[in-house]
Amino acid sequence: MVGEAKKCFAGWTCEGEDECREKCIADHKGDGICDLFTAFPVPKQCLCQYDC
Numbered sequence: 384m385v386g387e388a389k390k391c392f393a394g395w396t397c398e399g400e401d402e403c404r405e406k407c408i409a410d411h412k413g414d415g416i417c418d419l420f421t422a423f424p425v426p427k428q429c430l431c432q433y434d435c
Contacts, residue, residue: 388434
């Protein structure tokens, strides 16, 4: 579709749900959540989805 924004993703170590959301909004004007399904040895990740 013409004029529709493409979805991009960024990720980093999650330091809490609120911090994840705030950093995603501040850095990318997007929506960030902590990944609850990351395997044990890997730290939880903040997944940030935004229009690019």
